[in-house]
Amino acid sequence: MYLALQGLTHHRLRSLLTGGIVALIAFMVFMLTGLTRGLAHDNAALLIETPATHFVTTQDAEGVFSRSFITTPDLRALTGTLGPDATPLARTFTSLSAHTRQLSAVLIGVDPRGFLAPTPTQGAPLSTKNGAVVDESLQGDGVRLGDTLTLRPGGETVQVTGFTRSARLNHQPVIFIDLNRWHALNPRATGTVNAVALRGPAATLPAALTQRPRAQTLQALPGYREEQGSLTMIQGRGGVRDGRVLLRPDPAEDPAVRPAQGHRRQHPHAGRRRAAARRTALHPHPGRPARRVQPADRRRPEQPAPHRPRRPADRHRLGQLNPSGAPMITPLPGATRPAFRLAHLGFVLQSSNLIPYLTVREQLTLIPHLARRDARAATQQADALLARLGLSDRADHHPDALSGGQRQRVAIARALMNDPQLILADEPTASLDGPRGREVVKMLAREVHGRGRAAVMVTHDERVLNLCDRTVHIIDGQVHEA
Incomplete structure (x- = not known):
């Protein structure tokens, strides 16, 4: 520390330039880390903020909601066993228009009485009617309470009755509607849901289903693992190596404990x-x-061949003469x-x-x-x-x-x-x-x-x-x- 402070004092300009470069790179790492964290959260905010601890999907889906189709009998078996601690969800991507703007979103159907129902920050809670609670990021696209959103290409409409926060999935805003309404808009998926959210693990499951903790479900979300890998790379490799001091071998380290004679x-x-x-x-x-x-x-004789590195076998050791004066070295x-x-x-x-x-x-x-x-x-x-x-x-x-x-x-x-x-x-x-x-x-x-x-x-x-x-x-x- 003493030598480092003296070196900084002596080389003021170089130290300032080095410090500036280090600060700039640290700032860039900080910004990139924040950006990557923001992207990762934007990809999975709905799952990160949800009160659910586990998600049930079909075994062949490997935790990916879009590949999972849980039938009505399996759903009834789950909800009949777990009661209010199990609530279904169905999802699909949709295009829509609001006023004159064309937007995209994730349309999610949930039970308005279940624990996945969104908590509104503005407007009314989700109901069984034609209402929809949407992510508040849509306000930046000009969507207001009471607006009618037209779904494409069918032309069906939903009315915005509330806004909620942290409702984003796959970098898209989420539109929550009643599960029955979702089935009406997606007739080919009638009688199935994509997943069942649980508050706590289920002791038993139907044979065709499997459950995963929320962390594993996040990893199965498309793109989430890759974004987390980018974040880890930035954090792991973003540290700055200001310099590397190459020290020559200490001359006093070089001597082998041998008798002083011979x-x-x-x-x-x-x-x-x-x-x-x-x-x-x-x-x-x-x-x-x-x-x-x-x-x-x-x-x-002290110098080995210049093209050969010094090897441990060629090293001496340091010792101390016997206090009696005898020519024997004590290691x-x-x-x-x-x-x-x-x-x-x-x-x-x-x-x-x-x-x-x-x-x-x-x-x-x-x-x-x-x-x-x-x-x-x-x-x-x-x-x-x-x-x-x-x-x-x-x-x-x-x-x-x-x-x-x-x-x-x-x-x-x-x-x-x-x-x-x-x-x-x-x-x-x-x-x-x-x-x-x-x-x-x-x-x-x-x-x-x-x-x-x-x-x-x-x-x-x-x-x-x-x-x-x-x-x-x-x-x-x-x-x-x-």
Whole structure:
């Protein structure tokens, strides 16, 4: 969180642009989600808002009302058993005209005394006469109370006696009429209904019928499942990935718990295991910087072949020397390694690896911040260390305002902020010219001697060997003291 806030502060314009894009996409997702929800509700508002919990259809209809035709004997068996908790419905699509406008709707016949009868928001309830209670969305098409709707193509008429809300099915407004009137308008369906709505499941059903919960009936509604799938896709994939940070493997994660004596390392080469280091051991001493040198024309043993990813078998592990001084490494569990590195190790890498949006002072105080130390004391320690390394005038600068030598000095200062027992320097002079590289190593040696700490550097640069107390060469996998 600390680094994220610092990055936002440093890159204000980029952060504002990114935030604007994220907000725009979030707004689009919000709008699309609302639109899809609205379409789904418009498709099935009648079933979503109904008091019915189950619907009975014929078994071969698979829950689709338009395929189901329940006969009169089966209907009587249901209503005779369940009484008022079962009410029939019949539906058909119709075209109609209101004044001079041509409209389409779903014509539904129900029992005016049953629990499916619509509750009017305006006008009178549904009756057994020629009246109709219609969805209030028809008011937007100019339909008013008392209007006569002419059904096509037969020319039959119904009179609007009331309006109700949430009466839409298959994206069409619903016109409720008395069930007997519906049969009169649809003579070919006389003696049948499409479904029976239940308030609660039925214990027994006639053999030709089946019941489904309302949720399953909704899924069987044409188009409803597809619209719900679109909604799920928008919600699932509409989240914005602002960025992906690719982290390189932590150098300190790379080492295998082996005895300190006789370390052996191999790499795959041409189908065989080729030794890069044999029986190597190095024991740094406090107050003395040691240097491991390899000829510049040979590949460093730490580096696997560049075209091969690092594999778990090639990893070292991090351990701690036995307190008695015996050269045996005690393995550290993976969960404790970050805290161990933070408390006991300092790292100076080949490139300074400074965080671009932190100032020089913030680069240093980041280490105590991660260790949850007092911020004021950390700032004082950072200022004192910068003064000793000649960087006080650069404390408020960012890395892009520093020279290569200054950046490496900041990296050394950062490595010293936790007062480490061991400093590991990986090619600290690789990106510097001769004089600046020697200055950096001299400064590192001075700090190591002054603090009574140990340091190990890996390098190909032999121009600074005289600044180290001990030099070790690795030639053909063998360790040689200089």
